[in-house]
Amino acid sequence: ILFPWTLFSQNHEFGITGGVSYYNGDLNPITPFKKNYFAFGLLYKRNLDFHFSFKLQALNGRVGADDLKSKNGYQLTRNLRFTSPIVELNATGEFNFFAYEPGNPKKYFITPYLFAGLGAFYMNPQTTYNLLQVNLRDLGTEGQYIPELDKKPYKIFQPAVPFGIGLKYNPFRGVALTLEWGMRLTFTDFLDDVSSVYVDPTLLSKYSGKLAVELADQSRSIFVENTGRQRGFEYTKDWFSYAGLQVSVRIPNPKGDCWRFRHKYRFPRIFKKKNTTF
Numbered sequence: 001i002l003f004p005w006t007l008f009s010q011n012h013e014f015g016i017t018g019g020v021s022y023y024n025g026d027l028n029p030i031t032p033f034k035k036n037y038f039a040f041g042l043l044y045k046r047n048l049d050f051h052f053s054f055k056l057q058a059l060n061g062r063v064g065a066d067d068l069k070s071k072n073g074y075q076l077t078r079n080l081r082f083t084s085p086i087v088e089l090n091a092t093g094e095f096n097f098f099a100y101e102p103g104n105p106k107k108y109f110i111t112p113y114l115f116a117g118l119g120a121f122y123m124n125p126q127t128t129y130n131l132l133q134v135n136l137r138d139l140g141t142e143g144q145y146i147p148e149l150d151k152k153p154y155k156i157f158q159p160a161v162p163f164g165i166g167l168k169y170n171p172f173r174g175v176a177l178t179l180e181w182g183m184r185l186t187f188t189d190f191l192d193d194v195s196s197v198y199v200d201p202t203l204l205s206k207y208s209g210k211l212a213v214e215l216a217d218q219s220r221s222i223f224v225e226n227t228g229r230q231r232g233f234e235y236t237k238d239w240f241s242y243a244g245l246q247v248s249v250r251i252p253n254p255k256g257d258c259w260r261f262r263h264k265y266r267f268p269r270i271f272k273k274k275n276t277t278f
Contacts, residue, residue, distance in 0.1 A: 017247075019242060059090075062085050068081070098111035121184070139209070166180035183239055184241060186237055
């Protein structure tokens with residue numbers, strides 16, 4: 001998909017997308033579409049033929065979760081919360097199950113599809129303290145700035161693997177509507193600033209300050225000392241997802257469609273008419 005696209009396609013699409021983004025991780029382990037945030041973006045697509053497309057997309061959204069919104073007893077006791085902006089760039093390949101031609105409402109006008117690719121995103125987990133928004137990464141709530149623990153601060157720019165499903169439909173000539181839901185596999189467990197265990201509050205106060213101590217451990221636990229106890233699940237990575245509607249306009253090449261796109265599915269003429277002289 002990535003290499004031959006410059007050779008065959010004469011069909012371009014430019015569009016916008018709008019929908020919701022959400023997160024799954026330590027503060028929301030299972031439930032999809034929980035605590036949704038509005039997300040929007042731009043896209044460019046190049047259609048290779050009736051079944052394959054290549055898409056570039058930029059998305060701007062937000063994710064978040066709150067332990068107090070959970071029914072899990074452990075989470076209610078832990079009492080953590082966060083939000084984070086998400087700015088993503090991705091490149092994906094799409095496979096249409098049925099022959100599909102974008103912007104043609106009469107023929108090849110609808111198909112389900114699968115997509116997968118690579119992307120990168122920006123994150124910055126935050127929380128609210130005394131009506132002020134605080135960047136949690138700056139505090140090192142799990143001891144990232146304590147020399148004795150030899151932990152490094154997590155990066156705010158991370159790679160991701162987007163994949164998912166969708167449905168394409170042409171309502172008008174030259175216009176395509178796409179309903180898409182995609183998940184993002186990430187390689188970080190700090191999208192929510194929660195990963196491993198509670199650190200010693202004395203050390204945390206020494207290197208990161210009292211605010212870090214207050215925001216690192218907000219538990220309503222019967223235990224006076226939580227040092228070394230589980231705060232998150234460090235062996236699982238966090239995910240975020242986007243679901244939305246895309247509206248795109250097809251920009252055809254003025255020289256016309258290429259043979260591969262327009263004529264690939266025409267049946268060859270088997271029986272030729274012979275000239276007969278009587």
